[in-house]
Amino acid sequence: xxxxxxxxxxxxxxxxxxxxxxxxxxxxxxxxxxxxxxxxxxxxxxxxxxxxxxxxxxxxxxxxxxxxxxxxxxxxxxxxxxxxxxxxxxxxxxxxxxxxxxxxxxxxxxxxxxxxxxxxxxxxxxxxxxxxxxxxxxxxxxxxxxxxxxxxxxxxxxxxxxxxxxxxxxxxxxxxxxxxxxxxxxxxxxxxxxxxxxxxxxxxxxxxxxxxxxxxxxxxxxxxxxxxxxxxxxxxxxxxxxxxxxxxxxxxxxxxxxxxxxxxxxxxxxxxxxxxxxxxxxxxxxxxxxxxxxxxxxxxxxxxxxxxxxxxxxxxxxxxxxxxxxxxxxxxxxxxxxxxxxxxxxxxxxxxxxxxxxxxxxxxxxxxxxxxxxxxxxxxxxxxxxxxxxxxxxxxxxxxxxxxxxxxxxxxxx
Numbered sequence: 001x002x003x004x005x006x007x008x009x010x011x012x013x014x015x016x017x018x019x020x021x022x023x024x025x026x027x028x029x030x031x032x033x034x035x036x037x038x039x040x041x042x043x044x045x046x047x048x049x050x051x052x053x054x055x056x057x058x059x060x061x062x063x064x065x066x067x068x069x070x071x072x073x074x075x076x077x078x079x080x081x082x083x084x085x086x087x088x089x090x091x092x093x094x095x096x097x098x099x100x101x102x103x104x105x106x107x108x109x110x111x112x113x114x115x116x117x118x119x120x121x122x123x124x125x126x127x128x129x130x131x132x133x134x135x136x137x138x139x140x141x142x143x144x145x146x147x148x149x150x151x152x153x154x155x156x157x158x159x160x161x162x163x164x165x166x167x168x169x170x171x172x173x174x175x176x177x178x179x180x181x182x183x184x185x186x187x188x189x190x191x192x193x194x195x196x197x198x199x200x201x202x203x204x205x206x207x208x209x210x211x212x213x214x215x216x217x218x219x220x221x222x223x224x225x226x227x228x229x230x231x232x233x234x235x236x237x238x239x240x241x242x243x244x245x246x247x248x249x250x251x252x253x254x255x256x257x258x259x260x261x262x263x264x265x266x267x268x269x270x271x272x273x274x275x276x277x278x279x280x281x282x283x284x285x286x287x288x289x290x291x292x293x294x295x296x297x298x299x300x301x302x303x304x305x306x307x308x309x310x311x312x313x314x315x316x317x318x319x320x321x322x323x324x325x326x327x328x329x330x331x332x333x334x335x336x337x338x339x340x341x342x343x344x345x346x347x348x349x350x351x352x353x354x355x356x357x358x359x360x361x362x363x364x365x366x367x368x369x370x371x372x373x374x375x376x377x378x379x380x381x382x383x384x385x386x387x388x389x390x391x392x393x394x395x396x397x398x399x400x401x402x403x404x405x406x407x408x409x410x411x412x413x414x
Contacts, residue, residue, distance in 0.1 A: 067205075074201045078194060084233045085190045091240035092183045098247040099176045102169055105254050109166045112258060115410075116155050116162075120265065123409050124152045127402040134397060136390040138283070144275045144398070151268045158261045165257055172247050179243050186236050265411045273406065280399050287391035294384040301377040304370055311367040315360060322356045325349055 022030075128148050132139075203210070329349050335341075 071201060074197050078197050078201065081190050081193055081197070084237075085187060085194075087237055088183055088187055088190075088233070088240075091237055091244070092180065092187070094244050095176050095179055095183070095240055098244050099173060099180070101251060102173050102176070102247055105251055106166060106169050106173070108258065109162050109169065109254065112261070113159055113162050113166070116159050116265075120409055120411070121152065121155045121159075123405055124148060124155060126405060128152065130397050130401045130405075134390075134394050136386070138390050138394040142275075142279060144272070144279045147268070147272045147275045151272050154264060154268050158265065161257065162261070165254060169250060169254065172243070172250050176243050176247060179240050183236060183240060186233065262411045269406075269409060269411065273403070276398055276403055276406075280395065280403075283391050283394050283398065287388060287395065290384050290388050290391065294381060294388060297377055297381045297384060301374060301381060304374040304377055308367060308370045308374060311363055311370060315363045315367065318356055318360050318363065322353065322360065325353045325356060329353065 128145070131145060131148070134140075329346075332346060332349070
């Protein structure tokens, strides 16, 4: 059984067929085909080599041209950035100058406000308070008081106007400093750009520390166009120029304002002084007239006193004559008998007594009138003395207190 199976295995071994046989023509044909194929492959290889060489030359030329173009654009960009930087630096310098100028102008305004508050307004109000010390009829609402009140209102109005101008100047300084802030940020960015582009311009294909980027994020994250960049820079320059123009206009306005304020204050100062001068002259004139009247009243009072003394003396003398006449009549009443007659002596004595009585009555009436007149004269004298004292007090207030105090008022070009 095993031998039979082994026999079958040996009988199933396959014998390979003999190799094919080609004809001579097929041999020639195959050689020509191989030769032609080699020629075609050589021609194709030569063509590919030529194309590769031309491609390499073109690529090298394009690469060099691109690098030159990029270098040229970098140089132009650096020049543009440097030009804009210089323009911004010029504007920054002008802005800094305007800030310093406005700070100086702010100090001028504050000096003017301080001077008006601490000097002029206090003096004007003190004069108003001093003049409240007038007494009697002199405590009137005259031109001096009206002009003093107007002067105080003028000073307060000037202070309000200067305060508003100071607020405008402070706001302008704030705007200029804000402009400086944005300019500094722009300059900082441009300095960084100059460093980056300058470093890029110094690089070449053989430089060290070159690297290939294998990330997924784009290498061109810029989303701002060149026009927007130019507009942003130009906007910063224009904004700085606008703020500089506004600052210069404000400084010119401050100069005009201070000049006008000083002129208005000086005008009102001279107006008040002129009102004081007229009022002092009027008061002096009134005081002189009162003093003359006082002298005249005093003279008349003295004369009236002498007149009263003379009347009293005359009345006393007439009383002596009256006593004499009465005594004579009394003595003659003691005549005896028929001697007690109304003779010429009796008649004359009676007439003398009557006339003496009438004269005494008249003298007493004159004496009463003289005494009443003296009382009125003395009362008038006292009133005149009071009026003179009132005028003296007014002159002291106006001429000494107020005018001396007003000499310290000074409005100068702040």
